[in-house]
Amino acid sequence: MIEGVKQQKWWGWGEEGKAYSHHDKPKFAPFVKRIVGVDINVSKTSVPPFSSLDVPATQLTDELRTKLEGIVGATYAQTDDETRVVHAFGKGVRDLVRVRRGELGRVPDVVVYPGDEDEVVALVNAAVEDDFVLIPFGGGSNIVAATEAVPGEPRNVVVANLGRMKSLLEIDEISGMARIQAGVFGPDMEDQLQARGWTMGHQPDSFVWSTLGGWIATRSSGMQSDKYGDISDIVRGLRMVMPGQVLTLRPLPSTSSGPSVREMVLGSEGRLGIITEAWVQVHRIPEQRELQAYFFATYADGLKACEQIAASDANVILARVSDPLETQYIMANGKASGRVGKLANKAIQKLMERKGWDLDGICMSFVGFEGSANHVRYHKGLVSKIIKANNGMGVGKGPGSLYDQKKYDTPYIRDFMLDHGLVADVSETTTPWAHALEIHTNTVAAAHKALEERGVRGVVFCHLSHSYHSGACQYFTFAIADDSEDNLVSYDAVKRAIQQSFMDNHGTVSHHHGVGEEHSPWLDQDISPAGVHMQRTLFEGIDPGNNLNPGKIIHDGKPGISSNSADA
């Protein structure tokens, strides 16, 4: 590890020593038992010691080692096993399963930590001249095999960790823009901005363990995108090192200078070059911030309310609603309430029963507001009318505060689940509003069909997470009770069923997780063969030697999803 560069566990999410625990959540174990038949009080697998892994030796040639050390310095060219394994994978559940099993694939030969753009330039040019593979790496939080070397890659594989390039370089306080280095992690960036009274407002689930460069390279979106926009809205200018040249896009609010080069870099996942810094939109920290919680009798009501909020005059920072099963999951995952809380919950339950609601069908929702006190009050009023018109019920600010505190902790649960024989991951999509309910119904059904065919139990639940004028993102979580050697076959079956359902129901392959290798097989269906042809034209033209993160977004041969899976 390099001092000052954050690094995740080699075997799971986030920092060593931090883990999910259900011991203060008495309702959780019974919930899991009821839903998927697993007793989470009994561990089924555990993480092996790192020393038990059979890590392939580095294939780094002496010549290349000398060259790389000449560029970044010996300290910043690491070839130890743990560093290489940490940089071999993202954090998809397929990654977690394989690393625990010691199925390490094509582990990179060296991890370099460039300290400035000049070093990145030297690395990119060396990759072309000396024909090695160069893969950029931020927080390593991706779940689509976006930073993994192609199996059997015969060339040297060099990972460039941007973690030393993490400074807020300047703020244009008049234009509300900041110039920031690409390797900065979410919390560090917000600390630097907030110390000067600003915020970017970008809050992806991965926030703590992802970087600005990674957000740009994957077209990230944060929980507050209804106000702050997707990363594609937030980024106004950037620099990207390409073979033989540095792309320089100055910060501009909007332009009509031909096909958008900025939008070619967004989502390029390292295939066109390495992003070193960006100009991003920042905002003054708002006077007030408030998350209101609501309940709906049905998911359809909740979706309709979000659709109407998006079409209305109301300004919200976020509007989300969980389906019944996710609502039950959230409630089961709550800490034991005190006496007052229990009474309040009883009162709400009574009220719902009086309304004739089926308590198994209720859906929890959060809507967020920011601005002056007056602004928050005005827009809360507009939203309140829409909630009422859709038979919803407000329950105040309490649950929202709790959500705000815990919102980045969810990924830790996945490691806990894996310890107990549950393979869990997420898939998300957007559709027009007209297809929002239908894609939910059909995707849940498709996943269950796949589970049945595999003969295993499992669960799928979902929330609407981001709204737009024309539609919304729905975010599905699935968990499969399979502790067998073939659990990745089950994973593949369910994941495939979900992604194909997205295609069959007017959705896109991914709203904000990118393509990587995992989603690549659906790209033809998503953007049509002509769209894939345009992307391929760009990649092959800019990187004819296939040195820059090859095999991602588009690749020939077998779909990656099966080439990496247990049944390959």
Add this chain to the structure above:
Amino acid sequence: MIEGVKQQKWWGWGEEGKAYSHHDKPKFAPFVKRIVGVDINVSKTSVPPFSSLDVPATQLTDELRTKLEGIVGATYAQTDDETRVVHAFGKGVRDLVRVRRGELGRVPDVVVYPGDEDEVVALVNAAVEDDFVLIPFGGGSNIVAATEAVPGEPRNVVVANLGRMKSLLEIDEISGMARIQAGVFGPDMEDQLQARGWTMGHQPDSFVWSTLGGWIATRSSGMQSDKYGDISDIVRGLRMVMPGQVLTLRPLPSTSSGPSVREMVLGSEGRLGIITEAWVQVHRIPEQRELQAYFFATYADGLKACEQIAASDANVILARVSDPLETQYIMANGKASGRVGKLANKAIQKLMERKGWDLDGICMSFVGFEGSANHVRYHKGLVSKIIKANNGMGVGKGPGSLYDQKKYDTPYIRDFMLDHGLVADVSETTTPWAHALEIHTNTVAAAHKALEERGVRGVVFCHLSHSYHSGACQYFTFAIADDSEDNLVSYDAVKRAIQQSFMDNHGTVSHHHGVGEEHSPWLDQDISPAGVHMQRTLFEGIDPGNNLNPGKIIHDGKPGISSNSADA
């Protein structure tokens, strides 16, 4: 002409019979005389009869004629001189000057009017197979030589006018999206939408004479973009015919499927294919719409107010402010007031004098609001505070109503000016807010320096036209008093000075007029050589035979601006 397909005058803007007149605007002639020394009561040039033009004969081969007639039908393959001349140019002032002089350049050999996408497919494939040039054509309103054949093009030049493909195909009323054919003109499209209670809200200055496909191909932006977005925000899906394939992008609110193919089509100006239809965002016609007029003591105050509105909680549909000279131009262009109007103007003038304002420095501003009555009232209140804080003065709804009625008529003035020896056109750019005032000051100065060097009089004025979180578009109008044979040399000098000033002052080459041939020389400076390389990679990869509107956005050899100009 083809029945049902609108066509502009061969020699100027808009429809035959409609022209600008100053006879009911008593202050206009004295204003022009004072500013540029020209007496507009005396005509200097006039439009020659079409019959006096020496139109090059069509070079269409019999073989290609047979093929094209086989695709679209004989009626829809026109080779008469007037049709070919109308389709030879856009409506930049360079175009107007040349066509009046009979300098017709490479007039296309035939204009075809495909009736459906299948015919477009056949045309694009034929262009590649038979190696001819294919140029898509919408309203023909572009001012950047975006649809003009390359001088001396030896191959057959075929223009595809999309005007028959003009139907609203469907509205998804739940998602607020409509599927519309690309050849529809603005008014026809809005009529079809509004008949069903919807609007797209897109109002470029060219609205009456431009088409949906043209807006997409050039990255258009409308006056109400603060609410409705640029065309790049409005278009959610589309179809584009490419060599051998049809790109199909389904309507999606947002996606992370790699580099955005949608954003490659936007601004592609016919170089990647022909857009046949699009899914666009539409909105319910708002309950209320109100344009409020304000005055500021200085342009700096007006810019600061717009900047603060963009940063505030206020929702506006537009916020514009004219510099002092444009303000005087607008006031001079008003009709003679009745007695009440004169008294009101006197009262406002008195008030300004009491405030100590320099009446030569005052700036007129419009801010627009839409939504429920309550919403309009609330946001008007927020804006009102910002106006006051910047020493502004509200003058009510009157001027805004007038502006709304006349907003599409400005381009007719350019033909009138040309009759009187004034060469006039527009250039617009965006910068971050921090550079808004400086780019205005420096661009006006740069234009005047160029005028001085040419030894001619002229005028430059400007308004802020579109706001974004991080900056704004400023829209410059310039007029040069040069009735000599060399007036295009003067135009070039001023135009070059303005565009270079954009580059030197943190601006982009164009906010919404596109690149065409006219802005192409600045692209390297705008998006850096690496950005141009990415665009070139795409164009050459998709269209290796250079059949699709060649020479636009990027071209080799001499900069187009001089290759077409009088001094070439």
